[in-house]
Amino acid sequence: MVRMAAAVVESGEDAFRKMFKFYKKRNPPPDYSAVINFSRGAPSDKIVPADLDSAAVSDVEAARVGLRPVRDWRAFSLQGYPGFIFISNPFLSGSQSYWVRQCLKIYPQKPNICNLDMHMSPSDTEDIWGKSVHALSSPTGKKEPKTLLERLRWVTLGYHYNWDTKTYSANSYTPFPADLHLLSLQVTAACGFPGFNSEAGILNYYRPDSSLGIHVDESELDHTRPLLSFSFGQSAIFLLGGTCRQDPPTAMYMHSGDMMLMSGQSRLLYHAVPRILPAPQGHTTLEMEGCSLTSSLQEDAVVEPVSEEDWALCSRYIHNSRVNVTVRQVLGPGQSFPETPSPLQRTDTGQTDGPHDGAADRDHGKRKRSSSDSVDPVET
Ligand SMILES: O=C(O)CCC(=O)C(=O)O
Numbered sequence: 001m002v003r004m005a006a007a008v009v010e011s012g013e014d015a016f017r018k019m020f021k022f023y024k025k026r027n028p029p030p031d032y033s034a035v036i037n038f039s040r041g042a043p044s045d046k047i048v049p050a051d052l053d054s055a056a057v058s059d060v061e062a063a064r065v066g067l068r069p070v071r072d073w074r075a076f077s078l079q080g081y082p083g084f085i086f087i088s089n090p091f092l093s094g095s096q097s098y099w100v101r102q103c104l105k106i107y108p109q110k111p112n113i114c115n116l117d118m119h120m121s122p123s124d125t126e127d128i129w130g131k132s133v134h135a136l137s138s139p140t141g142k143k144e145p146k147t148l149l150e151r152l153r154w155v156t157l158g159y160h161y162n163w164d165t166k167t168y169s170a171n172s173y174t175p176f177p178a179d180l181h182l183l184s185l186q187v188t189a190a191c192g193f194p195g196f197n198s199e200a201g202i203l204n205y206y207r208p209d210s211s212l213g214i215h216v217d218e219s220e221l222d223h224t225r226p227l228l229s230f231s232f233g234q235s236a237i238f239l240l241g242g243t244c245r246q247d248p249p250t251a252m253y254m255h256s257g258d259m260m261l262m263s264g265q266s267r268l269l270y271h272a273v274p275r276i277l278p279a280p281q282g283h284t285t286l287e288m289e290g291c292s293l294t295s296s297l298q299e300d301a302v303v304e305p306v307s308e309e310d311w312a313l314c315s316r317y318i319h320n321s322r323v324n325v326t327v328r329q330v331l332g333p334g335q336s337f338p339e340t341p342s343p344l345q346r347t348d349t350g351q352t353d354g355p356h357d358g359a360a361d362r363d364h365g366k367r368k369r370s371s372s373d374s375v376d377p378v379e380t
């Protein structure tokens with residue numbers, strides 16, 4: 001009896017973890033045939049075109065932040081995952097470069113917080129881009145120490161996520177970037193969530209061997225607001241599970257420019273990124289797309305052209321890396337932080353150091369860095 005229960009628990013508990021390991025494994029490489037690719041082909045029975053509110057965002061408003069008219073977006077929902085919306089790269093050609101540049105050059109700047117701040121002085125992490133540009137743009141061919149940009153694993157924006165207490169707090173806040181808020185506002189409005197407040201952001205910087213462990217994002221105090229995710233650079237396998245760790249996940253590709261919205265019943269689902277992989281052949285890569293905006297920019301555009309010089313470094317970086325940005329509304333209307341935050345609000349499972357340590361090798365100062373950028377999920 002005891003043995004049988006143990007066996008059931010074991011196989012149940014292992015479902016997500018097994019899938020994570022399956023896609024993470026390099027030798028032999030996994031079979032990707034079950035991975036959903038929203039950028040290809042006609043919707044299958046599991047993939048349903050999603051209805052967007054194209055009247056909520058004018059074409060002009062969309063173009064200001066580098067997006068195509070909403071009626072042209074390819075948006076999907078997934079059967080069995082109510083509230084989950086996948087938007088297959090709705091960016092105007094050439095405009096992703098602006099967002100990549102912001103993620104690499106601007107958002108890591110003070111007063112935003114990054115993993116390097118955990119063991120370096122503020123003056124040392126003040127100009128990550130400037131301190132990396134020379135070594136990255138003119139490699140000597142010899143083995144050189146990694147640049148700060150190459151060592152960047154996470155950046156937090158707005159209410160800065162505290163990896164130790166797994167909470168946000170009123171006294172750790174800096175202004176959220178206005179451009180990223182505007183992009184988030186338009187995408188959430190098109191998905192049926194007007195008036196979204198971008199209050200916190202987490203940027204994950206993934207190297208080729210990085211992964212992100214199994215977790216739920218539940219530290220935000222208002223779960224009726226959606227969680228928004230933008231991906232740039234190399235592709236990833238994203239696993240979307242259920243409300244229990246035991247539920248087997250669905251695997252899907254996230255390519256550069258793709259967006260996801262987790263809302264309603266899908267807001268609190270387990271998810272993970274077991275693998276980073278090159279964009280598939282024939283898929284327009286960002287490097288090919290480059291930094292030339294094809295459509296002429298409006299006067300009040302948020303998205304601006306990226307200089308050739310900046311793009312040279314960005315394209316070198318994203319040649320083998322991926323950047324993911326999640327934007328969160330933390331508080332509901334009229335809501336404020338409790339006096340003492342409730343501990344452990346983010347449910348992290350499967351890793352010794354919490355999901356993001358392993359993943360994008362996020363270190364919390366006192367925690368040990370792994371020698372590689374990834375950590376296998378371990379039962380806790
Ligand atoms: O990189 C991704 O696609 C997922 C990121 C994520 O789940 C997070 O930051 O909480």
Ligand SMILES: [Fe+2]
Nearest residue numbers: 215216217271
């Ligand atoms: Fe997450």
